[in-house]
Structures are given as structure tokens and as C-alpha cells.
Amino acid sequence: MRSYLLNRLWQSALTLVLATIVVFLGVRALPGDPALAFAGEERDPASLAALRERLGLDDSIIVQYGKFVLGALQGDFGSSTRTGIPVSTMIATALPVTIELSLLAMLVAVVLGVSTGVVAAVRRGRPAEWFANGLALLGLSVPNFWLGLIAILYLSVGLGVFPASGFVPLTQNPIDNLHHLVLPALVLGTGIAAVVMRQTRSAMLDSLGADYIRTARAKGVSPRGVIGRHALRNSLVVVTTIVGLQLGILISGAVVTEGIFSLPGFGKMTIDAVFQRDYPVLQGVVLVTATAYIVINFLVDLAYSLIDPRIRVAGEPA
Template sequence: MRRYVAKRVAHATFVMWLVATTVFFGLRLIPGGPVRTMLGQEATPQAVAAMRAELGLDEPLYVQYVDWLVDMATLRFGQSLSTSQPVAELVGQAAPRTLSIALLAIVVGLGVAIPTGIVSATRKGEPLDYLATVTAFLGVSMPAFFVGILLALVFGVWLGLLPVFGYVPPSEGIVPWLKSILLPGIAVGLPYAAVVMRMMRSSLLEVLNEPYMRTARAKGVSDRVVLYKHALQNALIPVVTVAGIQLALVLVGSVTVELVFGIQGLGRLLVDSMLDRNYPVTQAVILIVAAVMVFTNLAVDLVYTVIDPRIGYGGNQ
């Protein structure tokens, strides 16, 4: 087990280095640059050269790359090129807003997907199954930002029940905080729920049709015990895989939904920094999102042993 974890951590570290390298050089291949964005197109060559020297952009590219890698390894993200604020401070202000939406989306998604998938699988061919299947297909086909627009229109504009713009921190009250993230969280969580629900239904149907399930029923084991003690545990293994991988959908959905609801989270920070060619901020946000995705996949693999202890890792347990 230790050897497996060490191997996966090493692999995740390599992936992060690859992402960091791609982001660093990819940003610098985009036409234009932060200096022209900051000074404008009318700036003189002397002013541009002076600003490049001040920002350290006149150094050879490989020198900038090595210095940046060292800074990343020591968690020094530098300063914003446009505001001179520490990047860590900007990220620290934006991250709680994105995490609030993402966590609520996960709660909503799993809270809807797991029970609905179970009901759909145990009532195959019945009206509830058809309703759940059609709803899931609609959820998969609609992106989070579109769901957010519909929710804002119905519950914010027409009914006036919930705010549709801005974010309230928890320090100003739990209820106002929940109200400010409820619509964005549901908008991100529903497409997530649709994908997980379909996998839950398919996986549970497959397990329920296994010979040992029919044998258990033939021996007089109640349907409830068959479902919750035997079938559900085995059915959850592929569901955990899909749910973990689909966390990328939650993160991407949070980014787009923040723009719809006017929330200054990581998504808005990333878009603004890319438009300004703000290299340090853009690089930091992309790396943070990539790290969440990479290490979430690692955590999903480790959760397998909790769900099913029979699963081993090449004999190194």
C-alpha cells in the first residue's frame, strides 16, 4: 500500500510539473503581453523596455522558468502584475467563494444522484425510472451556466426568493451566505448529479442481476438486505470513480457560473488575469485547479479500499 501511494504521489507530482511547464510557456506564446496591456499600445519603446526590466521580463526565458519553478516549489506565487498585490492574497480572497459553490454542488449532486439512481434501478421500467432517466439526460445536455441562467430567472427575477448577484461571506451570517450560493451551487450540482445518477443506476442494475444476488433472494434474504448490504457496496465502486473524475465538471461549472451570478471567485479571477496577461495570477489559479483535480483522483483510488477491502494494490497492502 505504501509503495502504491508513493508511486501515485510521484506520478501526480510529475503531472503537476507538466501542467506548470505547459502553462508557463503556453501563456508566453500568446501574442501580446502584460506590459503592452498595462501601458497601452501608444507606449514608447523606452517605456516598454523599462517596464519589462522592472517586472523581470527582460531575462532569458529559461531563467524566468527556473526562477518560477523554484518559487512554485516553495509556494511563493509572487505579485500581480496589474495591482502589485500578492497573488496568494488574491487567491485567498477568491478561493472560499469558489469552494463554497463547489462543496454545495457536490452535496446537492450526490444527495440527488445516489437516491435517484437507487430508485431508478429498483423500479426499472416503471414511471419513476422513465422520469429519472429523462431528467438525467436533460441534466447532462445542459451546461451549468445555462442552468444557472434559468434558476436566476425563475427564483431570482420572477419569484424574487433568492439573490442572483454577489456573494455574502459566512461571517455576515450563515443564512445570507447560503442564500448567496444556493442558486450557483444547484446550477453546478444538477449536471453533476445527472452523470452520477446514470452511473449509479447502471452499476446497481448490473450488480442486482449477478448470480449471487439471485441466490441470496432464493435463500430468503429480504430485498432490503440484498440491496443495502450486498448490492449497494459493490455498485458504489464505479460510481466513486465517475463521481471523482466528474469533480472536474464541478470546478469548470463553478468558473462559468461565477460569471453568471457576478461572484468574484477563482473563475472570475482567472478570466480577468488572462485578459490582462497577468502571468503570475493566471499560472497560480490554473495550478491550484489542476492540483485539486490530480490529487482528487489519487484520493478516489485510495477510497476504493474503504468501499471494498478485497481490492489490493499489486500485493503491497
Template sequence: MARSAAVLRLIWQRLAVALPTLVLISMMVFGLQKLLPGDPIIALAGEERSPQAIEYLREKYRFNDPIALQYVHWVADIAQGDFGRSIRTRLPIGDMLAEKLPVTLELAVFSMLFAVVIGVPLGIVAALRRGSLIDFGASLFGLLGLSVPNFWLGIMLILLFSVHLGWLPAGGFVSPATSLLGNLKSLLLPSIVLGAHTAAILMRHTRGAMLVALKQDYVRTARAKGVKGSVIVLRHALPNALIPVVTLGTLQFGELLAGAVLTEQVFGIPGFGKMIVDGVFSRDYAVVQAVVLCTAAIFLLMSLLADVAYVLLNPRMRT
């Protein structure tokens, strides 16, 4: 009962902060796109444009209204689930988001799985073998994971596994409805590229949290009682060490969604990242606004889930 009350109280507190933050982000997104060079209406009118056609398009897309009024109309439409239409493709942006979001979500999930499977066990072993060659190798992996750019790592993996070995496709995306095996092959390399940075972060935090947990009094007491080392690690130290790692991983998942732009561009994956790049190059600012706003909303949601997870896992936070 106390846990449910603490969670509900936390949710209301975070929503009280998240909603104004989302409004501020929407204002920044809408205002900054007005500063971008070029006129999307001229691009939409085409080469054989006439003044009458340009004026008609400006009226149709409310470009003649004051900026404040344009923002109000834009927010009101979004509140009703209408993100407008793409100037380039004439398609509803909401349908485009519904088509591209599952692709980026799937890529983020696979990347997070790779990061957890590699980063967490490596951090645990590095903490248990502190000062050994394993610890040195784990620290080197963490340094490389944080330092190597995604686009360079992606190109190197393509050269190795696609060009020289021919094991995996160099790019593209296969829907799981078309071929489950093809879907796994198309996402393997980009998942490694996108998840390497997160794996390095999880490894470093897991190692640090485990080192702290192994120095606690309850661990020394368990050792004094003759409890096996594996039991001490798995039942006493690890559950407490993973509390901050779980909350960090939730936030990192939100960052994976926002950071997939370069990875999707390198591998030609038709997700949110490629959608926003195409929107910028074609001056389709309505698409750019929608993608950035949705990404910000997802990140705020993951931040809320991280706070809730921390309260659920750490009883001291409920008071």
C-alpha cells in the same frame, strides 16, 4: 496491516506519476501564455508610457530573459510559495489565491452535495424500478443534465427564482462570516447549476452499478434464503454498487473546481473562475498561470484520493 501497505504503495506509485504530470502541466501553462496576443508590460505601463518605463518593467518582471530562464525563475519562486504579484492590482497572487480558493471550494462542496443527494437516490430507485416511468424520468433527467449548458440553466433559474418569484438573489456572494443564511441563499442557485451535470453522471453510474449488483450470485442467494428486499438492497447490493460511484464522485469534485468558470461568471461569484476570466481580459498572465496550476494540482490530488478510496473500499484491489 495489508491495507495500509497497499495504500502506501499506491500513493507512492501515483506520486511518481503525478509529479512529472504537474511539471508538464506547468510547462504547458507557462509556454502557452507566451502565445497569447498582447503585451502585458505595455498594458501595465499605461497610456502615457515611455520607452524607459517599458524597459524598466521588462527588466523588473524578467521579460528580457530567455523563456527557459523565465520558466526556471517562475518554478523556483512557486516552490518557495511565491506566485509573484498581479500586474493589474499589484497584490501578491498567493494572497489572492488564498482569498478566492475558499469561495470556489464552498461552491464545489455545495454542488457536490446537491449532486449526491439527487443523483445517487435517483439512480438506486431507477435500478429497482427498471423499465417503469420512474426509470424513464431518471434517464430523461440524466440526458438533460448532461446536455443543458450551465450558462443557459443559470440564466433560466435567475429569471424564475430571482426575477419573477424574488425568492433568491440573482448573483453575488455573501460570506458565511457575514450571514450564514445569506451565504446559503447566494450559493443555492449556482450550486444547482454546477451540480446538475454531476448529478446526472452519478445517477447514470449508480443505476448501472446497482443493476449489475442486483444480478450477482450473493443477491440471488439472499433472495433464496428469504431475506427481505430492503435488507438485500441496503446491506448487500448498495455497498458494492457504491464503490465505483464513490471514486467517480471524488474525480467529479475535482472537475467541479475546474468547471466553475462559467457558473461563477454568470452569478458574479468572486472565486477562481472569475479570477481567471478577469486575468485573461486584463492580460494579467501571472494570475492565469497561478490559477490554472493550482486547479491542476487540486485535480491531481483528487485523482489520488479517488485511487486510495477505491483500494480502501475494494479488498480485491489490495492484492
């Protein structure tokens, strides 16, 4: 287990280094000059030269990358070229919004996806499976932006059950915070629930056809025990992988949902940084997202041995 842990830490560190290179070069591959975008209509040569020097754009790519990495290691991503606010402060304000939305959406996805997946596998060939498959197909087919608009139209404007937009911090009012995030979480979690459902159903069907399930039934284990303690537990390895990957995608891909519901999360910050050629903000947002994705995948790998102790990790028994 220790060798596996060290190996995964080394791989994660290497992946993070490669991510910093891709983020740094990718941001600079965007068309346009950030100095020109920042200067606005006052583009006299002297002002542009002073601005480029202040932003460090006249340094070589290697020097700029070195400054970027050293600053990132200290939690310093520079300051926004548009507002002058430190990027770390902007991230600390927006990141909790996206994380809370992603966790709520994943909770919706796991509850709906696992439960319907188990029902579809246990009730194979029956109306319950057809209904669950229909819901999964609907969830995969309907775009988030359309579902979000329909939800706002009927649940917010029509019935007034949920607010159509806005955000209340959790520390300010937990009830209002949850009230504002329930609808976006339902919209965002629907598509993920469809993916979790399909994977849960497939893994459950494999488990239910295994020899140890037949042995458990022959020993007189109750149907609920066979499904819960044996089939579902062994199916959770696949489900955990999907949930980990989808959680990373949620943190980086909630742009559309945050835009529809006017949530001040990473989505709005990323879009604004792209259009404004705000290098420091864009670098900070993408790097934090990549780091979160790497950490989530690392935790998912470690969770395998907790779910199923028979799994061999790096050639050793877990």
C-alpha cells in the same frame, strides 16, 4: 498498500511537474505582450524596457521557469501586473468561494444522482425509471448558463426566494452565505447529477445481476439489505470515480456559473487574467487548479480500498 501509496505519490509528483511545464508554456503562448497590456497608452521604449526588466520578461525561458517553480514551492506566485496585489493573496480570497460552491454543487449532484440512479435500476422498465432517465436527459441537455438565467428570472426576480447575485463570506454570516450559494449550487449540480445518475444506474444493474446478489436473496436478506449493503456498496466504486473527476472539473469549470451569479471566485479571476494578459495571476490560478485535480484523484484512488476491501491495490490485497 504501502507500495501502492508510494507509487501513486510518485505518479502524482511527476504529473504535477508536467503540469507546471504545461501551465508555464501555455500561458506564454497566449497572443499579446503583457508589458504592452500593462503599459497602456504610455508605450515609450524606456518605460517598456524598465517594465519588461521588472517583470523578468527579458530573462530566458528556462530562467523564467526556474523562478516560477521556486516561487510556487514557497507559495509565492508573484504579484499581479495589473493591481500589484500578491497572487497568493488573490487566490486565498477567491479559492474558498469556488471550493464552497463546488462542494455544495457536488452534494446536490450526489444526493440527486445516486438516489435517482438507484430508483431507476431497482424499478427497471417501470415509470419510475422512465422519469429518472427523462430527468437525466434534461440535465445533460440544458446548458448551465440558460438554466442559471431561468432560475434567476423565476426564483430570484419573480418569487424573490433567492438573491440573484452577490456573495457573503461564510465567516461573516453563514445563513446569508448559504442563501446566496444555494441557487448557483443547484444550477451547477444539475448537470453533474445527470452524469452520476447514469453511472449509478449502470453500476447498480451490473451488481443486481451478479451471483452474490442472488446468493444474498436466497439466504433471506431483505430487499433493502440487498440493495443497500450489497448492490449499492459495490456500485460506489464507479460512482466515487465519477464524483472525484467531476469535482476536479467543478473547481476548474465553474466559470460560467460564477459569472452569471457574480461570485468572486476563480472564474472571474481567470477571465480577468486572460483578457489582461496577467501572467502571474493566470499561472497561479491554473497551477492551483491542476494541483487540486491531482490531489482529488489521488484521494479517490485511496478511497477504493475503503469502499471495497476486495480490491487489489498494486498487486497486493487492500
